[in-house]
Amino acid sequence: MLLEPTVDGLWCEAGGFHVDPWRPVPLAVVTHAHADHATPGCGRYLASERTLDVMRVRFSKDLEGTPVDWGTPIELGQCRVSLHPAGHVLGSAQIRIECDAEVLCVTGDYKREADPTAEPFEVVPCDTLLTESTFGLPIYRWPDPSTVFERMNAWWRENAAAGRTTVFLSYAFGKAQRILAGLDASIGPIGVHGSLVGPNSVYTRAGIRLPDVLRADADSAATLAGGGAIVCPPSATGTPWIRRFNGPEGARMGFVSGWMQVRGRRRWRAVDRGFILSDHADWDGLISTVRASGARRVGVTHGSSEVLARYLQEKLELETFVVPTRYVGESPPTSAAPPEASTDEGVPDREREE
């Protein structure tokens, strides 16, 4: 196969590069700038321009990277490599690798729903598809995002009227900007956690329209308390930082994630509301993507790998295999969840006892 799993991640012998390596390597082709896909410290990066922008904001200004234009192949060793939008977050790419008339595509993380803050997903016909499977169970079917945003705004309006600050918990890059773009700024002032400021600047520079926001800090606390909405990472829950924005009637926490499809998840987090909004493909999105690619061999990674692989084998009669990810002991979302810091869906990982 064109890509082989190694201790550093997926390695392409024919092209002399790694895809989304999890340890520093000389040459990394990166799907997107989330921490579980982009590792700092590599010699050189090939990625979309936006992905490099975000990586520079988050890792280092002096990062050695070459932007690759959408759909324009470059030669690496004996391979032709091109990037195609994955629709996951701004700049997120699928990586198409062609070598000796064989085509392989690594989807990275992707979604099929419309999202004004990410380039729309493009189907890449291929022989072998490596697909993610974060939500690879048929219980995950996303509601129309516009309905979810209506609910989020209605909830904010309701909270503001009652003197309660509204807090949306979400990963700082990607989901957070998608939320900002969907919020109705006429309801009240919007405040953002410091970790959103860098990514926000990349989005605005890329011409994505985000509402005016305040950096949520001591200076803006009085403005935001009560009628405002705050977007911040889940790790801010329960900190003195978040408490300073409490309105006269306190604050309400809403968790924005695909995991919120399951009620037990919401209770586990003890949030007031869960909003089902994901940057990953749901079950139907995964199946239809596999079908549309025309691939005969499908590698499944990152999530419910075994389940999706078995289903594709039994139902679609495809050759399937499981591709290891960087997580040890990866298992369905209700068991050991990946650590919060490195997942874009912010799966809760609260220690219970011992």
Add this chain to the structure above:
Amino acid sequence: MRRFTDLYLALDGTNSTAEKTAMLVDYFHSAPDADAAWVVAFLTGNRPKGTGATGLLRDLCLRHTGHPAWLFDECRSAVGDLSETVALLLPPPDTATDEPLHVVMRARVLALIGVDAEAKERIITEAWTVLDAESRLVYHKLVRGGFRVGVQRKTVAKALAKVAGVDLDLVVHRLTGRFRPTAADFRRLLDPPSPDEHLDRPYPFFLANGLEGEVESLGPPTDWVAEEKWDGIRAQLIVRNDSIRLWSRGEESIGPMFPELVAAAQLPPGTVLDGEVLIWGEHGPRSFFELQRRLNRRVAPAPQLSLFGEESARFIAYDLLESDGIDRRPEPFESRRSRLERLLAQRTADVIGISPLVPFADWSELAAIRNGCAGRGTEGLMLKRRESIYGVGRTRGEDGWIKWKVDPFTLDAVLIGAQPGSGRRANLHTDCTFAVWDRREEPACLVTFAKAYSGLDQAEIESLDRWIRTNTVARRGPFREVRPEQVFELAFEGIQRSTRHRSGLAVRFPRILRWRKDKPADEADDLETLAGLLPASGT
């Protein structure tokens, strides 16, 4: 139905008791009485039993979705709830019709009872065509029975009291006993008070608190009386007009399980006694286990009465709540006690007995008596102030009843998770994690304090394992977090501060004494009680 689904999701989506009350007030104001009646029934624990269609839900879902069974089971294990799994898997309905809750209950839930599998299938399939995805989740829960929402009974009573503009205690009393979900019964909850209205129901039980601090802190011993703390089923014996009823604290009518008590209760009409049902052996009260066997038997037909022979039940009365049809609860304990003694003095049958007062001159003498309670088959002592009235629910402080249990320490804890044991028990979840309520938080939350291995018998271990598997809400490796619903009585030898558990306390040699199926999770013990057991040095 949609209105109820919204209420269910809203209640499920908030942790604030004040908000829950407000939501219920809204609902009771706006919903039709016939629907509101069902909601009261669901939320006060008078839930309809299952319709026996649980297995059918899975099979029908497989047929509708075309998913293989293994995929369904993967989903089921990720969701931790069968009702929700089926709701999430079904394709959305083409058109949803909004039927009132009571119509759904009659035509689509209760209609499932006693019909053949084919008819059940037809009813469920038709329900799926009219219910939207979220309402289906609620519907499945109704079909399966045991429908639970995280709302305390008291919250429901508060909301009703607010809607009706009547006293909270009155509503609590009206909710005591088995509430029938009809529009008329719902309206009766909201009526202005009337003199004869409580004739068919028990009084709200007055509950006891554990002793906090030293017994000397209670003041002069002459202000107090002591009784044995019986290890039985708390119950009210209600004799009114021509009916004799026995109501347990779990608000079940348990008369049919104890026919010999009902037969012996020839008391003047208008009498209500509070006391304890016990199985009496040759040497005094038998263990709670014997009682549970009787409870599990549900109904003992008359011809079998003789089988009980030596192991007959007794009702040990310790309070009189009503005599001559008059509510005596506002009278001081002493006065109620002398009425009780006069009433039972005329009787010779010892099936209905009286809980003797334990005489004592000072606290140290009482402490010594308490230490000997194991020999008398009781759990310790009850302390009641001579002047105290019979209150509603749990009253803290001197006016409440105080239970002074003997060592080892015991308390009622909520099971929050478990993992499989090893060896013979490798496939059974026997390694249990327990929590108590931290009521310093609003709303109260559960904090862990002990891991205990099952001290249950094999049948109970297996039954608990099944319950854990079907009530898992989350998994972390082999550890399953379960719905915080089951209460167990734990015993332990000592207690100390520790960072090992969330509660900040750890106990020595914790073990499960018994499964308190009769006790709702809300009534498990709290952190304050647990911390109150710390040795005086506090470390």
